[in-house]
């Protein structure tokens with residue numbers, strides 16, 4: 001039996017047993033330990049995706065039904081850590097029912113570009129908001145003793161070539177923007193595990209990166225949990241182990257590589273033991289499955305959607321609707337409730353929008369096409385949104401466009417009717433060309449299995465909308481500092497540095513369509529009486545409208561020191577408050593050191609500069625309603641003048657400017673030839689044998705893909721993925737996979753022998 005003492009437990013294990021504990025046994029389980037079953041690890045993050053096929057494959061087909069909560073991009077608009085706690089707790093209860101030890105989530109990567117295909121799985125463009133929400137979620141999950149796994153560490157901000165690309169980001173942006181949410185969550189919620197990302201940082205794969213996994217994660221952030229690889233992120237298991245990666249997932253034969261390295265003394269047992277101890281601590285902390293909860297969470301899924309749906313426009317108070325009005329419905333009212341890829345849940349119960357109307361006996365008509373009858377309707381609701389294939393893990397978007405048919409439909413309707421309400425269902429930002437032609441815009445994001453019922457309640461003011469945007473909605477793609485992806489398979493330069501999201505738009509003076517933090521309500525609020533007394537900021541908020549409602553009060557900090565490169569303002573705190581009509585309350589914010597910090601690259605730590613700051617209270621990053629000066633009597637930080645001081649556009653930043661900022665030699669892109677296990681597939685097309693390989697690979701993919709879109713997506717991932725990816729699931733050792741690389745490099749005979757030859761150790765292990 002597992003004891004409380006990992007050191008004692010370690011003594012009970014042979015070398016082979018230890019090595020096996022560091023590699024998955026199959027897609028979703030680790031090996032058993034003594035009489036303990038292997039751990040079961042499952043996606044996440046917005047519901048449990050438990051495979052019922054025993055973990056033999058990636059299993060993207062059907063999983064055991066579970067509550068499908070709103071995706072992270074939606075939940076983030078709630079600005080409500082307590083809600084995230086409840087959602088995390090509920091998902092963990094379902095984990096217990098399904099005997100899942102670890103939930104693979106939350107995903108907290110920063111939304112660097114609106115194009116990232118996986119933005120729906122992430123919270124925000126703002127590190128503070130992402131970190132606070134993730135902390136709530138992790139605390140909720142772990143309150144049930146289910147292990148949470150924070151992902152993807154770090155700088156996995158695009159899907160294009162995600163397994164080979166090097167994220168080249170300067171140290172200040174790395175710490176202030178990309179690592180900050182991880183730092184906050186680790187400090188506040190102590191997640192039991194963290195998943196390293198696929199990409200490279202500083203030219204080295206995250207899974208093999210000692211700067212990331214040791215210096216930053218363990219030494220700086222004091223992370224005490226286990227480091228787990230993303231599925232297939234490990235190239236050389238022994239290097240990864242030495243760099244600080246504890247558990248490789250999914251199952252592979254790489255324990256053989258570990259044993260060989262121990263035998264030929266390129267790996268010492270202490271390093272092995274260190275990682276095994278970390279994995280054993282997960283066995284110790286695992287939940288008790290005897291306490292099945294069997295609870296139902298549809299109501300919570302609906303509440304989460306209600307808190308998160310954002311009202312973006314409401315001219316002439318067209319909303320809320322009145323039960324007596326005649327409503328015309330256009331577009332597809334079967335709302336998309338989640339995104340595609342590893343986070344896809346098999347929902348337990350999905351609400352229907354039209355059923356909500358029928359139940360309440362509302363006078364409505366669903367129109368398949370536009371007819372003159374539309375003029376007889378009091379108001380018109382039109383559903384538009386992205387199709388599921390446009391927002392998917394593994395593929396980025398090329399543009400932010402909605403389908404032409406959707407756009408045309410809205411324009412046509414708006415010619416015939418003056419009260420058009422658009423319901424927008426998408427996982428992340430799209431361009432909204434028709435914004436001036438419509439009366440109201442309700443953004444549901446991907447609001448989970450209760451999307452439709454929640455939307456109905458919002459439209460009829462059974463619930464007053466209170467979601468606020470956790471990302472900026474720009475007018476057009478070109479406004480984004482990252483408007484193109486996929487220039488190089490090998491490297492991505494984070495040229496905009498700390499100017500991500502609203503930090504960029506504020507700095508260069510771009511007017512967004514809807515700013516970060518924005519969201520309307522059916523009632524109005526008034527903020528007043530700001531003052532600072534003994535490090536506490538006080539203000540009053542009053543509901544001056546007709547309905548009970550919630551407001552998100554946001555605290556931004558602005559540094560007046562022009563010598564230090566800084567965003568115009570940064571979110572440092574927020575509070576969501578609920579008020580009845582005429583009710584007024586006092587809100588307080590404790591002024592903290594972190595409000596003023598910047599990362600100093602020379603001293604390699606967060607520091608404070610003296611000078612004058614403005615503490616701003618508002619309801620969005622562009623609706624600042626009150627402000628107060630705050631002085632810090634310390635020396636002011638001066639920075640040599642650079643292009644970033646008065647940045648006008650990311651386009652101005654040359655390679656030389658970026659190199660200056662980066663401060664080190666930029667890692668060179670790897671050579672195309674000879675091929676290695678990490679070479680992107682797309683490169684092997686340069687050789688005839690490679691072409692043959694790709695031809696058969698694509699043929700197999702075509703056979704497996706059900707639709708053209710699915711094939712396009714699989715092709716994209718396959719061609720921009722590394723050669724080693726073909727090893728996933730085929731049970732070959734690294735040594736055997738190197739055989740394939742030899743073949744591609746023209747050493748056909750040697751390669752074939754290597755590929756077919758079983759490692760000597762494998763034979764020994766089998767005996």
Ligand code: BGC
Nearest residue numbers: 043104107151152230231342
């Ligand atoms: C994703 C992870 C996910 C894992 C297991 C990977 O492709 O990046 O987020 O947890 O697969 O499904």
